[in-house]
Every structure is written in C-alpha cells, then in structure tokens.
Amino acid sequence: MDKLPVKQKKISFKGGYRFNKFPIIDTNLPCKTFEPEYVSIPLCTSDGQQLKPQVRQGHFVRKGDIIAKPSTPDINLTPVFASITGRIDNTVGAPAGSKATDTILIKKDASTVVPSAQNTLSPIRQECKIKQYLKYLPLLCGLPRIPSPAEVSHIFISAVNIQPIVVGINAWLHGNDQAARTALDFLRECCAQSHITISCHSKEIRSIEKFLSLNNCKDRCTLAVFPEKYPSDNRYFQIGILTGKPVSSIREPIDPGYLFLDMRSLILLGYALQNSAPPTDILVPVYCEDPDMRTIVKIPVGTSLEQLFSFLHIDVRGNRVIEGGLLTGKEIIDPTYILTRSTESLTVLPEKITRSFLWFLRPGRNLDSYTRCFASTLIPSEKKPTTGSQGSLRACINCGYCADVCPVGLYPNVLYNYATHDLLEEAIEKNIDRCVDCGLCTYVCPSKIPVASALYNAKQTIYTDCSHLIHNRSHCL
Amino acid sequence: MTSVEKIRKNRFIAPIFNSLESFFFGSDESVRRAPFIRDAIDLKRYMFFVIIATLPCTLAGIYLYGLRVLAVIGVSYIFGVGAEAVFAAVRRQDEIHEGAFVTCMLYALIMPPNVPLWVVAVGILFGTIFGKEVFGGTGKNIFNPAMTGRLFASLAFPDLMTKTWLLPVDGNLAGGFASWVSDAITTATPMTLFQRSGDIISNLQLFMGYFGGCIGETVKPLIIAGGLFLMITRVANWRIPLATIISLLFTATILHAIDQQAFAPPLFHLLGGGFLFAVMFMVSDPVTTPASRTGKWLCGILIGTLTVLIRTFTGYVEGIMFAVTIANMFTPLIDYIVLGIKYRVTPKGVI
Ligand code: SF4
Numbered sequence A: 001m002d003k004l005p006v007k008q009k010k011i012s013f014k015g016g017y018r019f020n021k022f023p024i025i026d027t028n029l030p031c032k033t034f035e036p037e038y039v040s041i042p043l044c045t046s047d048g049q050q051l052k053p054q055v056r057q058g059h060f061v062r063k064g065d066i067i068a069k070p071s072t073p074d075i076n077l078t079p080v081f082a083s084i085t086g087r088i089d090n091t092v093g094a095p096a097g098s099k100a101t102d103t104i105l106i107k108k109d110a111s112t113v114v115p116s117a118q119n120t121l122s123p124i125r126q127e128c129k130i131k132q133y134l135k136y137l138p139l140l141c142g143l144p145r146i147p148s149p150a151e152v153s154h155i156f157i158s159a160v161n162i163q164p165i166v167v168g169i170n171a172w173l174h175g176n177d178q179a180a181r182t183a184l185d186f187l188r189e190c191c192a193q194s195h196i197t198i199s200c201h202s203k204e205i206r207s208i209e210k211f212l213s214l215n216n217c218k219d220r221c222t223l224a225v226f227p228e229k230y231p232s233d234n235r236y237f238q239i240g241i242l243t244g245k246p247v248s249s250i251r252e253p254i255d256p257g258y259l260f261l262d263m264r265s266l267i268l269l270g271y272a273l274q275n276s277a278p279p280t281d282i283l284v285p286v287y288c289e290d291p292d293m294r295t296i297v298k299i300p301v302g303t304s305l306e307q308l309f310s311f312l313h314i315d316v317r318g319n320r321v322i323e324g325g326l327l328t329g330k331e332i333i334d335p336t337y338i339l340t341r342s343t344e345s346l347t348v349l350p351e352k353i354t355r356s357f358l359w360f361l362r363p364g365r366n367l368d369s370y371t372r373c374f375a376s377t378l379i380p381s382e383k384k385p386t387t388g389s390q391g392s393l394r395a396c397i398n399c400g401y402c403a404d405v406c407p408v409g410l411y412p413n414v415l416y417n418y419a420t421h422d423l424l425e426e427a428i429e430k431n432i433d434r435c436v437d438c439g440l441c442t443y444v445c446p447s448k449i450p451v452a453s454a455l456y457n458a459k460q461t462i463y464t465d466c467s468h469l470i471h472n473r474s475h476c477l
Numbered sequence B: 001m002t003s004v005e006k007i008r009k010n011r012f013i014a015p016i017f018n019s020l021e022s023f024f025f026g027s028d029e030s031v032r033r034a035p036f037i038r039d040a041i042d043l044k045r046y047m048f049f050v051i052i053a054t055l056p057c058t059l060a061g062i063y064l065y066g067l068r069v070l071a072v073i074g075v076s077y078i079f080g081v082g083a084e085a086v087f088a089a090v091r092r093q094d095e096i097h098e099g100a101f102v103t104c105m106l107y108a109l110i111m112p113p114n115v116p117l118w119v120v121a122v123g124i125l126f127g128t129i130f131g132k133e134v135f136g137g138t139g140k141n142i143f144n145p146a147m148t149g150r151l152f153a154s155l156a157f158p159d160l161m162t163k164t165w166l167l168p169v170d171g172n173l174a175g176g177f178a179s180w181v182s183d184a185i186t187t188a189t190p191m192t193l194f195q196r197s198g199d200i201i202s203n204l205q206l207f208m209g210y211f212g213g214c215i216g217e218t219v220k221p222l223i224i225a226g227g228l229f230l231m232i233t234r235v236a237n238w239r240i241p242l243a244t245i246i247s248l249l250f251t252a253t254i255l256h257a258i259d260q261q262a263f264a265p266p267l268f269h270l271l272g273g274g275f276l277f278a279v280m281f282m283v284s285d286p287v288t289t290p291a292s293r294t295g296k297w298l299c300g301i302l303i304g305t306l307t308v309l310i311r312t313f314t315g316y317v318e319g320i321m322f323a324v325t326i327a328n329m330f331t332p333l334i335d336y337i338v339l340g341i342k343y344r345v346t347p348k349g350v351i
C-alpha cells in the first residue's frame, strides 16, 4: 500500500448509536441531472432575510443571472441567482404551502437560448476570482455572511453521511470527483492560513484517501476518522469534537472562523468554479425502498417536488416524503413544495405499520433496537425503515437509554422534565444548549416520548425570550 | 356506531379493550414528528422481558412448593391489574400501563408460599395504590410497588407472613407439579435460623435453594440467570446490582471480621433471604432508582450497606425490603446532588 497521504486522527466519543444494516445509497451510476420546465425561486437568504427582485415579468434571464438583491447595499449578503435559462413568469405568487413570501417563477424558454458569455470569469485576476467565489460560500454552507479568507482559521469538510441511511462517499464522488477536487484546491489556495480537516467514517478511509491522494494536500490537511456512529455527521457535533470546544446550538452562528462544508457543498462549489458561474444547482440524494430507484440527482434550485418525482418515476402514494435525515428532517406534505439549498436529502419512507398477532413475541430479525431484545442482535439482517411508532406513548420510566446514547453527555430525561415544566433556568444550568438536536434520545425511548422536540422547543424559547440567561452564563465561561 | 366503536368510547371498558387489542396486535400509530423512525422496543416488550426473566424462578417455585403458587400469582394479577384498570378508567387513560404486569409477578414471587390468599390481595392492592397509583402510575412512582406491597403485608400481618414456612415438596420427580401444596412445615428460614441460634446452613444448600423461603427467592442459579438475561438485553442496568452486591459483601466482610460469631459471613448475606432476587429484579427497576450513572452507584451502595445493617442490628431479617424502600426515598435527593455536582456552577462557569 502507498504511504498514507494525510495525517490521520482517530475520533471516538461516548454515546451515539450505530444503525446496523440500514440501507445505503451507494449507487454505481453517476448522479442524474434534471432540468425542469419551470422553477420557482424563493427570494430570501439562508437566514430568512427578504431580498428585492431585480427583474420583471417577461424578462429573459440566463442561468446564473442575478434576479434579486438585498434591499440595502450590504456587501456581506449574497444575491439570488436564476437557476435556469428562461423567461420570468411571475414575481409574487408564492405557491400554496410555501413559507417563503416572495418567489420568482421562471419558465424555461428554449427558443431564445443564447450562449452565455457575460458570466465567464476566466480573464479576471486570481484574487478577484477568489473574492467572487467566496461570495458563493454562504449559499453553500449556510453562513449568514461572506467570510474573509484571512479570518477563516479552520475549514471542515465532512464526508461523513450517516442519517441513518448512509450516502456513501463513492456515491457522492461518482462523476463528481473532478469538481470536488477543484473545490478543494480552491479552498486551500484562498484560505492559505487555515487548517483543513476532512472527516470521514472508519469504513470509508480507503475511498477518501484515494480521492485525496490525487490532490497534493498532505501539508495542511488532517483526516479525522469518525466512528461509524450517528450523529458523526452533525455539524455542531463535529465542530465541537474537532475543536475541543463544545458548540452551543443555541448561540448561532458557528464561529465565523470555522468554515464547514459537506460533500455536496464541496462538489457544488467545484462545479461553480469549473463553469465559472454561480452555484445554482443542488445535489439531492433520494432514498426509496426500491434499491434501483436510489440515486443522487442534480437539479436547479426551485424545482418542485412533483417535478422531480415525476422525472424519477417515484410514486408517493402510501409513502411519506421527508426532507433532511430520518432523525432530524421534516415531512413534506405539499407536492408543490420547492426544493432549495436547505434540501439536504429526500427520503421516501413507506407508511407501513405491521400488526401481527402476539407481535411482542416476534423475534424481530429486521427490527432495529438499542436494547438487545430482538433477534436482530444475534442475526442482523437488512432493516427496512417505516414510519410506525412501534409502540404507544407512556410516562418516562427512567430507563436511561437516552442518557446512554446522547452524544454530548446530557441527561435528556431530566432536561425533558425541565423543558415541559418551564424550568428553563435549570435546563440551561444542565447545559441544554449543548444538545445538538440529533434526535437519538427520541429514537431510543421505549416510552416513545418526543424528548428531542421538547428540548428543541425549549431551546427556541430560550433563544428568543431569555437569551440573557445564556449570555449571563457565557460571560462566566 | 359499531359495537367496537362503542366499546372504544366507553370510559370503563375502553382501557381494558384497548390494552387487550394493543397487547395482542401491537400499536397502530405512526410518528408525526422527527425522528421519523423509532426504535423497535416499547414498554410492552420491555416489561415482558422482565416477566420472561422471572419465569424460571416461578417454575422453580411451583416445583418446590406446589401448584398453590399459581393461585398466589393469579390472585396477585387479578387484584393488581384490576386496581390498575380502575385507575386507568378514572384517569381516562387509553390503556392499562404495562408496569402492573411486572409488579404483580414480582410481588407474588416474594410472598411466602403458604400465605393466605386474602393477604396476597390486600398487599398487592396496597402496593399498587399507595406505592404507585397515588403518585400518578407507572413511571411517576417513588416506591417500588411490589416491595411496598410486601412490606405492608409483613408489617400488617407479621404472624401470617413469617410464622411458618413450607419446606420443598418431597418425593417424586414431578415435585410440586404433582401436588397442590407442600405439607412439610418449618418455622424458620435460614435467615431466622441464624438470628435465633447462630446456625448457618451450607452455602451450597443456600445456593441451590432447597429450603423454606419465599416462592421465587430460593433457587439462586435461576435468579442469577434471570438477572443476567435482563442485563444482557439491556432491560436492566448493570450498575446498581453490581454496586449493591459489592457493598453488601464489603460491609458484611468488615462486620464478620470484627466478630465471627455474632455477624454472619458475607456469602451467607449474599445468598440468604431475598437479597439476590431483590437485587436482580427490584433494585434494577429503573423508575425508582436514580437516573444518573454516579447516582446508580451511590444508590446501590446505600442499599447494600443498609441491608447488612438492618439484617444485623434490627429484628427484621429481610433487611433488603427496608433498604430498597429507604433508597427509593433517597433517589430524588441522590439525583439532585449528583447532577448538581456534575453541572456545578463555579466561578468559571458551568462545567
Ligand atoms: S439531548 Fe440533544 S444531543 Fe442528546 S440525544 Fe437528545 S437530541 Fe441528541
């Protein structure tokens, strides 16, 4: 074997949970590309600020043109770009169910396609290019403002994807590796002072090493090898572990010196660099029960769920569509839902509830459990996740499973009591803000108590109403 | 409205009907909020595993003391689950909560085999109502209901509970399975024997449990197997039982070293009486013991030490009953202190 290209750092942590034998998306096909007939693009930044439209009904726009800008000339805010080439059809009509107040509808207009020329950046000087592309980073990594290369001290690139349905790194890189490499080179170049940490999980060291060995980046890179446990892919959690300073998920944003990109942002940045155009596409891993339908697709921002699913021939009847991971995502009910950069993945989960006679005696070979009460402990077989709650709500029996799995060492059952009795000061004292919203405590609870969502709500209340409590404490820190 | 719907709406029948339905067919709910998938364990299976773990002890109890054991278990279930059902109806719960099934089983197993059935009924009613329901039902109780019931019965009816004990059914291979009740009677268990006369029966005999005692408490290998089963399947936490056993051995060793005649040897404490049964099945009850890991160790140490002290220095040979109940009382305090130390506010902030 070749010499290791990069320094490795093995990470281990208490708690967390290994989802054994859950399906993986590890497609052998390069990711699909879908160009819809129309897109509707919400006019707001990642943190919800409204932007002013720059185009009117009937205007012709090219992919990558600016269609909305901040109303105040704030250089730190990124504009909104057209994601397909076409004609503006409507600038207000927000489709029903969409939270965004304003959207711009662009209809594809094949008749007037002109080769785009004005977006090419190749002749511009290198620093300008860097400046230009740093502008896109907020779009890709959810930062509220544009980072300046000098203040970025750490770049974290996460190639861990365990949610519990794993998206393998090979699936990400298949057909996209060139783009990922371009992006990595760019980041190394522009943030010359920063240290790059690439995280992957233990099973994928080979693949990531293969990828990195082609980039000559031994010097400033560290490979952080995470155990194959959820929530290794959680950004707050990763940064907390890698920097040794727990990140409080209440006190957004993450330190501006930390730049956090996942595999998909890296690839999209790479495409933007390669095409010399703003990143207007998104990559969405799609999971369905049928292994042949699992894929990663590249779509322009603003594609609706309907359009994507009719392209992929996915039937949503009898299924539930979930945006984001299975443990932290949210349900999409409206088929006209618009997929934006916040759509990290789509899961089509069957609404199947198996009821069988004397079910609690069944061996449960394909049931997943933290306890060892099922045959799956002895003979694991492929799990098929469904939405059944697997039991009914009961009072907390203090079993301690939630505390055992909590990756940041909290006692979720105790915090749950505080949260549901409005004892927010006590909750803060017991570090509720360290909770990274991984959802594991709810997952393992035999009493089926929605612990994580209660903690989430309590944190929201703390953040909006009593952030002074947190600040008081942070002064002490 | 179909008759099934009518039953579902009826306040008194609904809990029983729904319990039976979900007991046999499982829950038909699906999750509405993230996380969208859930662990396959639920309280039914969780509690059911405790019952499975006690099954060997139950069979051994029948084998040793006769089929009357089944009547004790039956009465315990009828009154315990009945009380739970009434409270479920009063509280307008959808279902009977599963904790009651375990309580009744454990309670029956710590009763003397020749106890009058009405004492069984009174004890389990007291345990269920005052040990659990007044606090709000399974999960909210401070005391272990089975232990509370047993404690009440032995304090209220000391003569009926401790005067006479059955000796194991003698004779054929079928043992107690072929007879209603054993007719050999003794007046002492190994613990009382030691207290009265200082006689100690051999450790092997204690271990194999061929003597008079409570229904499920005598055959130690089966109890240990049941306890290990619970710990391996993660239904019970291993910390408290381990801490209890270690602290019991430690305290007993010290006392025994001080005076070999007056104080029983540590192994006798470990194997005698209901200690092992209580450790494996009641001390490991999560509801009434601390949530924090350090708290679990502390609580275990408290129980182990108290058991020896009560057995040695008071007239009550079954010290474990009092020890567990006292430790239950201290549980909230232990948790409060441990969490307070773990997340203490120092001049530098919260650690
Ligand atoms: S308390 Fe927060 S960090 Fe801990 S398991 Fe629950 S959701 Fe995850």
Ligand code: SF4
Binding pocket: A395, A396, A397, A398, A399, A400, A401, A402, A403, A412, A413, A416, A441, A444, A445, A446, A447, A448, A449, A451
């Ligand atoms: S997992 Fe559920 S029942 Fe167990 S301690 Fe946590 S909240 Fe309570």
